[in-house]
Amino acid sequence: MKKLLIGVLVTGVLSSGVAYAASQAQSNTGCGLGAVLIGEKGNDSLLGQLAMTLLNGTSANQTFGITSGTSECKAPAKIVKNERLNEFVVANIDNLSKDIAMGNGESLDTMAELMGISIDKRAEVYSKIQANFANIFTSASVEAPQVVDNIAAIIQ
Amino acid sequence: MRHLRKGYGYKVLSIPLFFLFISLNLILTTPAIAKEDAYLDSLLKETEIRKLYSDRYWDVLLHYKNSISGKQSLVDSPVFFLSSDGKNNPKAEIEATIRALFMEDEMNDQHPRCRFVARYAWLKEVLNIDETRLPDVTCKEYNDAISRINPKKAVFIFPVGYMNSPASMFGHTLLRIDSSYQSKLISYAANYAAWANDKNGFIYAFKGLFGYYLGYFTILPYYEKVMEYNELEQRDIWEYELNLSEAEVRRMVMHLWELRDIYSYYYFFDENCSYNLLFLLEAARPSLNLTGRFHGWVVPIDTIRVVLDSGIAGAAEYRPAKATRIRYIASLMDEETQELTLKIVRKEIKPEELQRVSPEDKIKILDLSAEITQYDYGKKRMTKDDYQKQFLSILTERSRLGTTGDTAYNIPVPASPEKGHKTSLLRLGAGIKKNNLFYEAGYRTAYHALSDFDDGYIEGSQIVFLNTNARYYTKDNKVRLTDFDIIDIVSLSPGSIFFRSPSWKVKTGFTRKTISGDKEILIYQLNPGAGFAFENSVTGLTYCMFETNLNVSGSLKDSYAFGPGVSVGSLRLITDYWKINVSLKAMSFLFGEKHDIYEGRVVQSFKIDRNNTLKLDFGLGRVQNVHQDEMTLNWNHYF
Numbered sequence: 016m017k018k019l020l021i022g023v024l025v026t027g028v029l030s031s032g033v034a035y036a037a038s039q040a041q042s043n044t045g046c047g048l049g050a051v052l053i054g055e056k057g058n059d060s061l062l063g064q065l066a067m068t069l070l071n072g073t074s075a076n077q078t079f080g081i082t083s084g085t086s087e088c089k090a091p092a093k094i095v096k097n098e099r100l101n102e103f104v105v106a107n108i109d110n111l112s113k114d115i116a117m118g119n120g121e122s123l124d125t126m127a128e129l130m131g132i133s134i135d136k137r138a139e140v141y142s143k144i145q146a147n148f149a150n151i152f153t154s155a156s157v158e159a160p161q162v163v164d165n166i167a168a169i170i171q
Numbered sequence: 172m173r174h175l176r177k178g179y180g181y182k183v184l185s186i187p188l189f190f191l192f193i194s195l196n197l198i199l200t201t202p203a204i205a206k207e208d209a210y211l212d213s214l215l216k217e218t219e220i221r222k223l224y225s226d227r228y229w230d231v232l233l234h235y236k237n238s239i240s241g242k243q244s245l246v247d248s249p250v251f252f253l254s255s256d257g258k259n260n261p262k263a264e265i266e267a268t269i270r271a272l273f274m275e276d277e278m279n280d281q282h283p284r285c286r287f288v289a290r291y292a293w294l295k296e297v298l299n300i301d302e303t304r305l306p307d308v309t310c311k312e313y314n315d316a317i318s319r320i321n322p323k324k325a326v327f328i329f330p331v332g333y334m335n336s337p338a339s340m341f342g343h344t345l346l347r348i349d350s351s352y353q354s355k356l357i358s359y360a361a362n363y364a365a366w367a368n369d370k371n372g373f374i375y376a377f378k379g380l381f382g383y384y385l386g387y388f389t390i391l392p393y394y395e396k397v398m399e400y401n402e403l404e405q406r407d408i409w410e411y412e413l414n415l416s417e418a419e420v421r422r423m424v425m426h427l428w429e430l431r432d433i434y435s436y437y438y439f440f441d442e443n444c445s446y447n448l449l450f451l452l453e454a455a456r457p458s459l460n461l462t463g464r465f466h467g468w469v470v471p472i473d474t475i476r477v478v479l480d481s482g483i484a485g486a487a488e489y490r491p492a493k494a495t496r497i498r499y500i501a502s503l504m505d506e507e508t509q510e511l512t513l514k515i516v517r518k519e520i521k522p523e524e525l526q527r528v529s530p531e532d533k534i535k536i537l538d539l540s541a542e543i544t545q546y547d548y549g550k551k552r553m554t555k556d557d558y559q560k561q562f563l564s565i566l567t568e569r570s571r572l573g574t575t576g577d578t579a580y581n582i583p584v585p586a587s588p589e590k591g592h593k594t595s596l597l598r599l600g601a602g603i604k605k606n607n608l609f610y611e612a613g614y615r616t617a618y619h620a621l622s623d624f625d626d627g628y629i630e631g632s633q634i635v636f637l638n639t640n641a642r643y644y645t646k647d648n649k650v651r652l653t654d655f656d657i658i659d660i661v662s663l664s665p666g667s668i669f670f671r672s673p674s675w676k677v678k679t680g681f682t683r684k685t686i687s688g689d690k691e692i693l694i695y696q697l698n699p700g701a702g703f704a705f706e707n708s709v710t711g712l713t714y715c716m717f718e719t720n721l722n723v724s725g726s727l728k729d730s731y732a733f734g735p736g737v738s739v740g741s742l743r744l745i746t747d748y749w750k751i752n753v754s755l756k757a758m759s760f761l762f763g764e765k766h767d768i769y770e771g772r773v774v775q776s777f778k779i780d781r782n783n784t785l786k787l788d789f790g791l792g793r794v795q796n797v798h799q800d801e802m803t804l805n806w807n808h809y810f
Contacts (some may be wrong), residue, residue, distance in 0.1 A: 048559045079431050080391040081316045081359075103357060107394055109562070113541055116566035118574035125354035125394075141574075148570030155559035 048108055048155055091163040100129040105159040112152055112162075118145040132170075144169055207273065210304050214269050217298060224262040226297075228457045232290055232426060234435070234450055235261055236462070245442060247385075248433040253283060269294065275306050285310035289425035289454060313428055320359050320390075321350035322420045325455065327411040327484055328360065329475055329588060330400035332629060342471045342588070343400075344445045346452075347393050347410065348424060355410075356394040361427050363388050363447040365437040379439045386437035386447060388430040401492045403549055408490040409587055411475065413483050419455040426454035445471040452478065459483065470617065472627075475589050487587040493546055494670070499582045500539045501669060508532050509668055515540040516547070518561065522568035530572055537569040538580075543669060591627025592782050592809040594618050598640065602788075602803030605689075611653070611803065613640035621661055621742055622752045622774045622786060623807075631663035631674075631704065631712050631742070638680075652693065656680035663714050663742075665706040674704040674714055684722065686732075686766055687795050694724040700738070711743025711751075720758055727764040734760035736768075748778040769793045782809040 090101060104111060107122050114120030118141050127137050144151060144166055151157075151165040223229060233252075235242040244251075244258045252258055254267035268290055271283035284291045285308060294300060326347040345362040349355065365384035369375055378384050400406045415423070435442060446469040449461040464477050478484050491499070501509060511528065514520045515536065522540070525533050544565060548558040598613035616637040619628045638656040643649070657680040664672040678698040683691050700718030707713055715737070722732040736758030744750050752774040760766050771791045776784050784807045792799035 048563065078387055078389045079316070080389070080395070081319050099357065102392075103394070106392070106398075107356070109545060112562070112566055113545070116541070116570040117538060118570075119579065121354070121356060125356045128352060128354050129357070145570050145573065149567055152563060152566070155556075155563045 048112060048152070048157065089158065089160045091160040091167070097129065100126070101160065101163065103129060104163050108159050108162065115141075115144055115151065116148055118142060126166075130166075130170075140170060207304060210301075211270065211273050214298050214300065215266060218265055218269060221297075223294075223297060224265040228293055229261055229265060231450065231453045231457050232293065232429070233257070233261065233264060245435050245447075246433060247435050251429075251433045253287075265294075269298075272300070272305055279309050280312045282308045282310070284308050285313050287429050288313055289422060289429050292422070292425060316428065317421075317424060320348055320424055322348045322424045323351055323417055324349040325413045325415050325420045325423060326355075326358075327413055327475065327478055328396070329409040329411070329471065330404075330406040331409070331588060332406065332632070342406075344448055344471045344474055345396065346423070346448060348390075348420060356392070356397065358393045359390050360393045360396040361388060361390050361423075361448075361451060362396065363444045365444075366434075379437065382436035382438045382442075384437040385434035386442070386444075387432070387434050388427060388447075390427060397490065401490060402545070405492040405494040407492045407495055407585075410488040410490060411478070411484040412486070412488075413452075413478075414485060415452075415455050415483060423451050423455035426451060440468050441465070443469055445469055445474040449474060449477075452483070456483070468617075470594055472588050472591075473594060476593075479589055487589075489582075489584045489587070491582045493542060493549075496580065496582060497539065497542050497546060497669060498667070500535060500542065500580060501667065504532070504535055504539070508536055512536045512539045512543070513668055515565065516543050522565045525568075534569070534572050537565055537572070541565045541569065586626035588627045590781070591619075591625075592623060592784075595810050597808045597810065598805050599808075600786075600803050600805030602801060604801035605799070607644055607646045609642045609644045611640060611642040611805070613638065613654075615639070620659075621663075622750065622776050624750060624776065624778055624784065625744075626781075631661075631665065633659065633661040635659040651683060651691075652681070653683045654681070656682075663704040663712055665704045665712060673701055674716065675699070675701045676716060676718070685792075685794050685797075685799050686727070686764060687797065692724055692726040694722040694727070694732075696723075697721045707741075710741045713739075713741040715739045718756075718758070720760070722760070722763075729763045731763040732760040732766065733762040734758060750776040750778075752776075766795050783807065 091097075103125060107125075110120070110122040111126060114123035123141060124137070127140065132140055147169045150169065151162055153161075153165070157165075218224065229235070230242070234245045236245055237243075241259065242261055246252075246258070249258075252264055252267075253271050254260065254263040257264035257267065268283065268287065272291065272294070274282065279285060284305070288310070295302065326349060328345045328347050329342055330345075331342045345360050347355065347358050347360050349358045352358070363386055365379065365386050367375065367378070367384050369378065397408070400408055435447065437443065446462065446465060452461055453459050459481050461474075461477055461481065465473075475484075501512075504512070508528070511520070511525065515522055515525075522537060525536060528536065541562065544553075544558065544562050547553050548555075548562075553561075594617045596613075596615040598611070598615070600612075601608070601610050603609070615635060618634045618636060619625075619632065620635055621631070621633045635656055636658060638654060638659065639652070640654040642651050642653050644651070656678060659678040659680070661674075661676040663674045664670070666672070676699065679696065681693055681695055684694050684696075685691050698718060698720045700716040702714060702716030704712060704714035716739075718736045718738060720732075720734065720736065723730060736756060738754060738756040740752065740754030742750070742752050752772075754770075754772050756768070756770045758768045760768070769792070773789045775787045775789075777787075778784050786803075786805040786807055788801075788803045788805065790799075790801050792801075
């Protein structure tokens with residue numbers, strides 16, 4: 016666990032970037048499961064679709080999301096502040112929960128990297144958190160910071 | 172309190188005094204100012220002598236293009252230019268920029284040196300500017316951003332069209348900027364898009380065509396873009412690594428920073444997402460001339476070809492859409508386990524109630540259920556509450572099964588988009604119609620037809636813009652226009668137990684048609700249809716459509732003919748070099764000029780190479796009991 020904490024600390028320090036646009040939380044991110052796939056991009060008419068596609072239109076209110084803004088969410092309590100990890104988990108909680116249940120996947124790899132878990136340790140860590148899925152995702156409304164805390168507690 | 176306020180008041184008063192002292196000091200030390208003025212003058216003089224305003228890189232950074240009245244920038248945001256004449260005058264702009272570098276700083280992040288970092292970096296290099304002779308400026312926002320992005324490598328990203336939607340076949344392009352992190356999801360993606368909030372398709376189309384939308388560059392975490400394209404819109408993504416050096420990628424990000432909150436008017440066909448993105452590549456490596464290779468229409472796939480031709484792009488990596496993943500996992504399962512999956516998705520059984528199923532099958536069933544549940548939620552087919560509960564119950568059960576078995580799902584990689592045929596088409600051929608020999612020639616502006624080979628395209632999707640064909644009949648020594656299709660779209664979406672989307676078509680334009688006997692007339696037609704399609708190992712991609720057709724021509728009774736009909740057909744790749752398209756059609760024109768039409772066609776395509784095919788078209792037709800049989804052999808060249 017010491018290693019993990021150091022890793023998190025280092026990544027945290029390295030990534031503690033700018034808070035530009037932090038106040039403009041994205042409309043399609045949230046903190047709990049099921050926060051991700053809500054977008055307002057659907058326009059089902061043929062012409063609407065054609066136009067949308069050619070324009071590759073966007074209605075997001077953020078242009079330079081150097082940080083994607085998780086200010087609405089609580090920060091994980093148990094681990095050292097790691098803004099990028101928290102942002103990633105908030106925005107990717109659905110895919111992350113799926114990867115954890117399946118024991119592999121890109122979102123899981125990303126989380127592991129942001130937590131500073133070395134590559135040779137990952138297989139072991141993954142099967143441990145897969146086996147503890149129910150202790151991590153304790154309810155349908157569990158929020159991302161709590162998930163990070165739960166994972167940290169299990170890896171310890 | 173009073174006392175405190177008073178004290179504060181003193182402080183406020185003392186500030187102007189302080190400035191007065193400073194300015195007095197400055198006035199007293201005029202030689203210093205004169206010295207800097209002299210430095211500015213020398214820089215301006217050198218710029219003039221070396222004609223830096225006509226340097227290629229200045230054109231790139233300011234997006235200057237040649238126009239009738241000299242150079243003009245494609246950027247429309249006034250704040251992008253430091254000279255009021257900057258949009259049309261590269262010289263005035265470079266002079267204003269150099270002057271601006273000497274602006275006394277009270278604004279740091281807003282200082283032109285922080286705002287236009289790429290311009291400054293370039294000027295500093297070419298003019299060998301001594302930074303110590305410029306005012307002291309700290310660009311905190313920019314420095315924070317660049318350390319956060321930490322640019323190392325760049326990747327050209329191509330999300331293909333939406334599945335089942337030929338209207339979107341053009342695709343899109345963006346750039347990914349990789350840092351030293353292994354994970355690509357937390358890289359940043361640079362994107363150019365129109366700022367559009369309208370809900371109405373007509374307004375969209377109009378504004379997009381005529382430049383009423385503003386286009387902005389954005390930079391967001393790549394996972395946001397993966398979710399948008401792979402998951403929300405079901406578009407496969409192709410990623411082409413670029414061999415740009417770290418210094419070049421940094422220059423790209425610097426230019427991107429300059430373009431923050433800067434707009435250009437967005438035009439569907441030329442100044443679009445893919446075209447504007449090329450400026451970022453040129454900013455990285457000015458010796459590339461990518462934007463100069465397009466005149467008129469810019470199709471995203473063509474920008475990939477241009478980038479590949481320039482030699483900076485490597486092999487493509489594939490990132491399948493969620494729907495692709497669903498189809499693949501389903502393809503590994505038999506009918507019984509597919510049905511069980513559907514039962515879980517429909518909540519007819521609970522995930523923990525899967526009895527008498529092998530652990531391997533159970534894993535696949537639960538994995539597929541999870542994917543479909545996410546897909547359905549993305550399509551807004553379920554409430555958030557329902558989704559959360561169901562998703563969690565599936566995953567909880569899945570987590571008990573470990574990682575044994577085939578869980579990695581190696582989705583086969585299809586041909587990458589640039590492997591497909593090019594988008595314009597020239598056609599030359601000869602044929603026989605009712606014993607009369609004819610020669611024909613045709614041209615199609617874009618893009619892909621059902622009878623073309625599908626490598627790099629979406630199977631079952633046709634989108635044809637401006638297809639023209641003319642024939643010369645030897646018998647009467649006359650040239651006739653036979654077809655002028657303005658648009659001809661077909662979307663065939665094979666259904667499965669997990670996906671059921673309708674198939675549809677729409678065709679409009681001019682065509683030559685026989686109504687009775689030998690009389691051929693040119694008509695205008697509007698021919699929409701809708702139906703369904705399925706995939707079958709014997710007949711290939713098979714479809715059935717109900718259609719209507721409206722014909723308009725002065726030669727028709729009451730100037731029109733209108734009626735319903737039905738068509739069936741199938742498309743099948745026999746070998747990699749041989750494709751057959753069989754179709755049958757019956758139309759009954761019940762209104763206006765009444766007549767019936769029956770038609771059977773077999774089109775065979777033979778691939779010579781990627782951009783050349785031979786097409787043998789054999790048609791049996793009957794209009795009002797008069798046969799209209801014809802056979803044509805065509806050489807098709809894509810360019």
